[in-house]
Amino acid sequence: MAGKSGRSISNVPEKAIRKNILSWEGMLVVVFILMVIFCRSISPNFHLENVLREMPKYLAEAFIMLPMAYVLILGEIDISVGATVCLSATMTCMACNKELPFIAVVLVCLLVGTACGLINGLVLTNFTELPPMIVTLATQIIFRGIAEISLGSGGSVSLTNTDGFRMIAGKVGIIPYIFFLVVILAVIFAVVLAKTTFGRSVYAIGSNRLAAYYAGIPVQRIRLIIYTALGFMSGLAALFLTSVLYGANTTTGNGFEMDAIAMAVFGGISTAGGKGRLAGGIISAFVIIMLRIGLGQINMNPQLILVILGALLILAVLLPNIAGELKVKKKAANTK
């Protein structure tokens, strides 16, 4: 079956591609270094202090990329995260304006995010025949709808008391807290994916769900955990986004899902499932952030920046495939 073979790990071109992806992270590090040198040369203001100051808003998306990588490796997709961010941020601002203690506000934010993820997970694991793209498209509309209803006719809510959020947006020296949190969580997510049974199960499910099921892997439980984790991380992203925006509106979190997916795919994580490593996703997140900050500083047309990012993405997907095909051809020629 053509559909299945895309996910199997047994045929020849697959191996060639996998071999290529192993060195993908190495290549990304080189790209990152070149990118920093490039940005440094085009913008005199591209130095550590400015880069770290501009980073928090972009890092909120990196939070989402981490569990999104798991979802992609499962061979699935979640396009509801932007709406989850919007709903969490909205509820957070409303809770904060009700003068709840700040710790309760943080809890509301994380709980709303987690609940959204849990809903996605429950629907997808109870009705396994439903495609994740459609389910999360539906929940995207629902979450954003609830947010818009809560926001009312004004369409936006702003914090009356920003003290707690100013604390979150704080820095150690010139390094914002969010940077440390992203690094710590990235290490945790990467280690779990690469070194634990849970992580191996994710790859197994992504490679061949049926085989994984017959091998005794609790497929549905793992999917539920991952979607819930994605919701939780979206809540976390909403928390930090709120600390940047001091409020929420109907456009909050727009496009976060696609940015997170782009970061992961550029990092060599296949949307077909079963392949890729989180290290790639993390490095590529920083490559993209550097590019945006650097090109932003020379006042390049933002639409052009999007075009460049899109072109890079296509290149990132194409390269391993072309390289893989070349190797297959070479091998075929040799065996003749």
Added chain:
Amino acid sequence: MKKKVLSALLCTAMVATLAAGCGSSGGDSKDGEAAKSDDSGKKTYAIVTKAAGNPYNEKEAEGFQEVIEAEGGECIVKHPEAATADAQVSVIQSLISQGVDSIAIAANDENALQAALEEAMDAGIKVSCLDSKVNADSRMTFVNQAGTKEIGQALMDAVLDITGGEGQWAILSATSQAANQNAWIEAMKEVMTDEKYSKLELVEVAYGDDEPQKSTDQTLALLQKYPDLKLICAPTTVGINAAAKVLQDEGSDVKLTGLGLPSEMAEYIGDDDAHSCPYMYLWNPIDVGRLGAYTSIALVNGDITGAEGETFTAGDMGEYTITDAGDGGTEIILGPPFKFEPSNIDEWKDVY
């Protein structure tokens, strides 16, 4: 094992580049003070629009740029990636990095830019807004294209006049959180409480998000939902243009008024049934931009601080006084809105 050593090496290289590569000029910047992008003493003035492709904003930027360059300054025109506050935050952050001297912004959200703009002001950048304001804490002053009350009054009188004093009408706005749109709609509702307007029924405020397609869809939906609708008032250039096309194409009896660009609306303005819009209002966006530029220059030169009662000369535009905006901040009002009607549209349509 080899692989582990290699990856450790690569990681170290990455961190080292980040620290060395970006850090090499880190010493230039003093605490909190943004590094100046040039040492020649030429001041840099930035204007941030709501989104690329917004013709009204582009005219403002044009006027802004013209004045800044004529006065010997350097002008940066920045469009955000999307028409959202999120995207404008990135733009402001980037301008802080570049060490500009002033930022004039047409805001996509009244409150969401506060953290970023406060940071800009802490870095010594003079922040003002034009067209669509930010809250009082986020700005030094606001260049208001026309008093909110004057616009509400002008639009309501147009509604009263065109409908003949009674019947159903609807508003087609931009996004639901656009501060200027909401202020004008509020002002219209305020005016409507007067006895004179009691036979008018506002059936819906629709939001076209300043996207042509969505505005078109919203207009069609209004026509379908309210068969007795007599008039649509669109206080947004994108919305009025989309609605005008729909009404004229459909041959609808529903009339249109609002705020629109003369160049885009010329073919729809006329007194007869073949035209959908008898008359509309706007001010000159080029003048808004020019006044914005003179305001930025006055702020940077220290002539004004944005406090109520201060006066300054805006080149050939004359003397302006900073007044209380009623939201805890101050504003500079350009003047009353200008009426575009069949008799004058031809001379204006080529201007902007």
